[in-house]
Amino acid sequence: MAEKVLMKGNEAIAEAAILAGCRHYFGYPITPQTEIAAYMAKKMPKIGGTFLQAESEVAAINMVYGVASTGMRVMTSSSSPGISLKSEGLSYLAGADLPALVVNVQRGGPGLGGIQPSQSDYFQATRGGGHGDYHMIVLAPASVQEMASLTVKGFELADKYRMTSMILADGTMGQMMEPVSLDFEASQTVEKPWATTGTKMSRPHNIVNSLFLQPDELEKYNFERYERYKRIEETEAMCEEYMMDDAEICVAAFGIAARVSKNAVDEARKMGIKVGLIRPITVWPFPKAAFAKAADKVKAFISVELSMGQMIEDVKLATSCKKPVFLCNRAGGMIPAPEQVLASIKEAAEIGGAN
Numbered sequence: 001m002a003e004k005v006l007m008k009g010n011e012a013i014a015e016a017a018i019l020a021g022c023r024h025y026f027g028y029p030i031t032p033q034t035e036i037a038a039y040m041a042k043k044m045p046k047i048g049g050t051f052l053q054a055e056s057e058v059a060a061i062n063m064v065y066g067v068a069s070t071g072m073r074v075m076t077s078s079s080s081p082g083i084s085l086k087s088e089g090l091s092y093l094a095g096a097d098l099p100a101l102v103v104n105v106q107r108g109g110p111g112l113g114g115i116q117p118s119q120s121d122y123f124q125a126t127r128g129g130g131h132g133d134y135h136m137i138v139l140a141p142a143s144v145q146e147m148a149s150l151t152v153k154g155f156e157l158a159d160k161y162r163m164t165s166m167i168l169a170d171g172t173m174g175q176m177m178e179p180v181s182l183d184f185e186a187s188q189t190v191e192k193p194w195a196t197t198g199t200k201m202s203r204p205h206n207i208v209n210s211l212f213l214q215p216d217e218l219e220k221y222n223f224e225r226y227e228r229y230k231r232i233e234e235t236e237a238m239c240e241e242y243m244m245d246d247a248e249i250c251v252a253a254f255g256i257a258a259r260v261s262k263n264a265v266d267e268a269r270k271m272g273i274k275v276g277l278i279r280p281i282t283v284w285p286f287p288k289a290a291f292a293k294a295a296d297k298v299k300a301f302i303s304v305e306l307s308m309g310q311m312i313e314d315v316k317l318a319t320s321c322k323k324p325v326f327l328c329n330r331a332g333g334m335i336p337a338p339e340q341v342l343a344s345i346k347e348a349a350e351i352g353g354a355n
Contacts, residue, residue: 002181002183005180006178006179006180007177007178008174009144009169009173009174009176010035010036010105010175012145012148013103013169014039014040015039015043016147016151019182019184020151020152022155023044023047023049024049025074025075025076025077026052026054026059026060027078028054028078030078033104033105035174036077037051057086058086060076061089062092064100065098068093068099068100069195069208070196070197071192071195073099079104080104080113081107081109081113083104086102090128090164091128091131091132092210093163094130095210097225099159101151101154101164101165101167102165103169104166106118106171107171108331108332108333115333116334117256117306117333117335118171119307120306120307123310125168125283125284134225135163136163136165136166137157137166138282139166139283140254140255140283141173141255142254142256142258143173144178145181147169147174148181150167154167157236159190160190161232163228168255170306171333194208229285237286239279241278241279243265243276244276246274247274247276247298248273248274248298248299249276249298249301249302249345249349250291250300250301251277251304252303252312252315254283254311256335257306257335257336260304260341261277261341263338263341264338265277267342273345275349276294278294292318292319295323299323300324301323301326302344302345303328304329305327305329306329306334306336308329308331
């Protein structure tokens, strides 16, 4: 059995990134993700890597752009307002088809909001985050172990599809401590013939750019990019299903909301209510197939969120609105209690006639 160490979620991300071959980190401190930058500041110089606290979030994401163009594994991290400042750079990364890892340990908003955990950046993450037609691969951990393993997965998917991956964690995941195994190997063998590594006069120059002044050329790249996104939706969507075999009510939740919801599902089962849970691990691509399958047998869905209701729209789209979808939520940094989720399950069971 692999040895486990007790780590904070933010530190697990940083250590996993190093194990995945990341040797370049650019960031700016903001609660509740500052521990990632602090960890990198200590470790990167010891392993021949680069840590740089940029003068701003805008500067940090553009430094990521520069290193990503060379094909090296690079990351940045921030929290909600900081990700907003990075949004132009995220669009530039997408427009230049550059792989990188971005971490968002979410806090309440809008504006500066508060420093407590939230999931209200869901739309920002899953709909692109910046201007233009693009997506990022968005991974939503629900444990410290997944903070580590999905960081490695994020780098691998970024390289595989030549696009940005994002870890979308709520503040709870960043600050909580759990035992975590770091016994994994990360693939670092992806060929990158497009990288700006210097030609040594042996090949044509590579140019990294997101500016296309001819509209037909830009359209061609956008259509090609969306063909790639279609393949990702077909092959990379991930979720966890819990007690869904005979479920008549389906709870949808990710991150800390999924952990709370699982407790509520267990309690509801003790009361004889047939309820299960689908936890998206990738929120883009959203696990549409799992929800579409569930829509053919359950009587209702409940979306549990730390927001005013954002993922609920993807649940409705994935299920083609075949069954009613209810919202159970807290906002502003508050977390739904298991009792609140249980009350929503009972209400949905009564309305839907579930046993």
